[in-house]
Amino acid sequence: MIRISHLVHERLMFLVKFLYSPAYRFLAKNMIESIPWSEVHAVAELGAGTGAITQYIPYAAEFQPKVLLFEKDQSMQQSLKRRFPNYLCYSDSRELQLAMKNAQIEQLDCIISGLPFFNFPQAMRNQIVEQIHLSLRDGGMFVAFQYSKQMKQQLGEWFDIEEIKFVPMNVPPAFVYVCRKKA
Template sequence: MEALRIAADRSLFLREFLSAPAKVGSLTPSSAYLARKIFQTVDWAHTGSIVELGAGTGVFTAYIARHKRADCKAVIVEQDPVMRAALTERFPEMSFGGRAENLPFILKKYGIGKVDCIVSGLPFAVIKRQLRVRILAAVRAALHEGGSFIAFQYTPQMYFAFRRHFARVDADYELRNFPPALVYRYRR
């Protein structure tokens, strides 16, 4: 059953990539290896709220569902309506939004102020600069003091853009993902 879901997710991801490559950013969903790398520093026992930006077919969403506390509020943001509909059906216990730059408004809609953690699969390298700046400003505005922002990218070009918004950014690699990915971490 799991193999069928994975195949269906890959098929959906590829279809959506072919229809809008700049919005999707990759031919294939993230790997389980990348999910583990993204979440390796998340302290689930003390995470009461988490946001995922650019959820795609839900590789990270499934990881969140398996690891979050029962009372942890999870908000999943995916602009592609087909993928968001599939995620909403698969994860009905989570809250959903459509546009990352509207994150503060999405959180307000669900009665959430600031959050403990934001993870991102958004393809920042192909997002127009003005929109990227608005998204990163929304991320900063949505994080609690001490909260963390974790994003992956396929090229190192975003390091300096992240540094313009976040004082200290650490980077790590996950070579077992296809394609290999850089994982950036910021703690507010």
């Protein structure tokens, strides 16, 4: 009886978090379509949440890349581990370099982010953006969604911003930053 109750509670929590997740279908599709998957051998997703974007990786990639997922929420992380057993999961995006070393990945071809940078103190934003920059190969892609253009200046200092797409069909509407690491 306790096991069933725990399972029901876990599924309800997942459903609630999914319904309130900002990464809905249009946004996820928009982000995934921005990535040149034929060039991707290793990818990280920061703030993977419910896996709304993660679920598209196996279908978009031409071959199976190495995938690192980062999610701070423990229940969501456990769910990601169950849904994507071939992907490695970590808690802290500020430890991206350490996770890569553990996974024997020298450089990433792409980093996808659903992190709410607006909610982070500037020092934390700086740490994460630096980790992203250090982890990407020259010319590697950084694709992130945000609810404002607040990060435009900071990202422009580290990356070439190729495009900022507006996704009005998301709730709330979002911006997708398509960036490339400067060579």
